[in-house]
Amino acid sequence: MNHVKFASFSAVIAAIFSSCSVYYTTSQVDNSLKSSINQANSSIGNLEYQVSLMESKYNEIHCDQKPESVKKADQMFQEVKAEMAQVNKQKAELNQEYTNFQNYTQGKDKIVSGTSEFNQLKVTRNNMKMQMENLQSKCNQVVAKSQNVANHISQNVVPNIQQIQVESYNKSFEASIKEIENGMNTIKGTLSNNKKEIKEIIQAKEINVENNTQIEKNLVALDENLNKIEQLKINLLSTFNTFKTATAGKRTINSCSKEWSIVTETEQKINGYKVELDGLVNSIKSNLSQIQSILKK
Numbered sequence: 001m002n003h004v005k006f007a008s009f010s011a012v013i014a015a016i017f018s019s020c021s022v023y024y025t026t027s028q029v030d031n032s033l034k035s036s037i038n039q040a041n042s043s044i045g046n047l048e049y050q051v052s053l054m055e056s057k058y059n060e061i062h063c064d065q066k067p068e069s070v071k072k073a074d075q076m077f078q079e080v081k082a083e084m085a086q087v088n089k090q091k092a093e094l095n096q097e098y099t100n101f102q103n104y105t106q107g108k109d110k111i112v113s114g115t116s117e118f119n120q121l122k123v124t125r126n127n128m129k130m131q132m133e134n135l136q137s138k139c140n141q142v143v144a145k146s147q148n149v150a151n152h153i154s155q156n157v158v159p160n161i162q163q164i165q166v167e168s169y170n171k172s173f174e175a176s177i178k179e180i181e182n183g184m185n186t187i188k189g190t191l192s193n194n195k196k197e198i199k200e201i202i203q204a205k206e207i208n209v210e211n212n213t214q215i216e217k218n219l220v221a222l223d224e225n226l227n228k229i230e231q232l233k234i235n236l237l238s239t240f241n242t243f244k245t246a247t248a249g250k251r252t253i254n255s256c257s258k259e260w261s262i263v264t265e266t267e268q269k270i271n272g273y274k275v276e277l278d279g280l281v282n283s284i285k286s287n288l289s290q291i292q293s294i295l296k297k
Contacts, residue, residue: 022113026105029121036128037098040135044091047139051084054146061157063256069156070256076149083142090138094131097124162255164263166247173240176270180233180277187229187284191222194288201295211294218287225280225287232273232280239269 058077063070101124104117111117198215246262253259 023118024111024121026109026111029111030101030105033098033101033124033128036132037095040091040094040132043139044087044135047087047142048084051080051142051146054080054150058149058153060163060252060254061153061161062252062254063161064258065256067160067256069152069160073149073153073157076145076152080142080145080149083138083145087135087138087142090131090135094128094135097128097131100124162260164253166250166253169247169263170240170244173236173243173270176273177233177236177240180229180236180273183277183281184226184229184233187281188226191226191284191288194291195219195222198291198295215291215294218291221287222284225284229277229280232276236270236273239266239273242266 055077058073061070061073066074101121104120105111108117111121198219243262243266247253247259250259253263
């Protein structure tokens with residue numbers, strides 16, 4: 001009897017210990033792994049965005065004849081892209097580990113010790129830990145090299161290359177045209193009033209033929225100068241449209257690019273127009289002054 005009881009007790013103990021096993025719920029493990037994956041993907045996504053911003057700024061340095069500073073920037077940027085390719089490769093490997101986990105735990109709500117899934121989970125965790133560490137190291141390298149590129153560009157490239165912002169340049173063009181238009185309107189208004197006063201004075205005073213002829217010549221010269229200013233505005237508009245057509249779709253133009261010639265040619269023309277306009281204004285003032293001198297006699 002006692003022997004039977006003892007045997008029964010032993011069986012119970014054996015049953016208890018045979019049922020003592022470790023397990024993880026699949027959802028808990030999945031949430032933990034997914035959190036790590038999402039964090040890594042988010043960090044890499046932000047890094048890719050920062051690199052793309054740098055690439056955008058870098059691409060603005062378009063040179064047909066590259067100085068050594070730009071050649072070095074090219075090399076440094078290619079190194080950044082190579083490092084970024086390694087980051088994306090390791091990112092893909094990390095995501096594949098998570099996909100593998102989903103595959104071998106599909107349809108299972110628990111991962112129990114002693115099963116193949118439990119052993120696979122150990123491998124997955126070790127692999128992901130190592131991959132996360134490698135990713136962190138690679139990301140740090142990308143950040144450091146990207147900063148080196150940015151520093152090199154700001155310190156050694158930008159100071160040695162002239163650059164214009166096309167949009168700002170166009171706005172300055174429009175301002176110059178507006179300035180000429182306003183100047184023309186002011187001059188026309190002033191001349192109109194002056195001509196009226198001059199004619200009234202001529203009618204009221206006895207002016208000899210010689211002086212009257214000189215006044216007429218000055219009045220003709222005033223009209224000619226107004227026509228020249230009108231033509232100047234037309235020339236400026238033509239230059240403006242030529243520049244806009246040649247630079248359509250461009251945000252910036254650098255002095256080391258072929259397009260820079262259109263910038264220098266345009267600036268030369270604008271400066272010429274300004275000198276011409278100043279000369280015409282001075283000529284108008286001189287004509288008016290001569291008329292006033294005659295009328296005071």
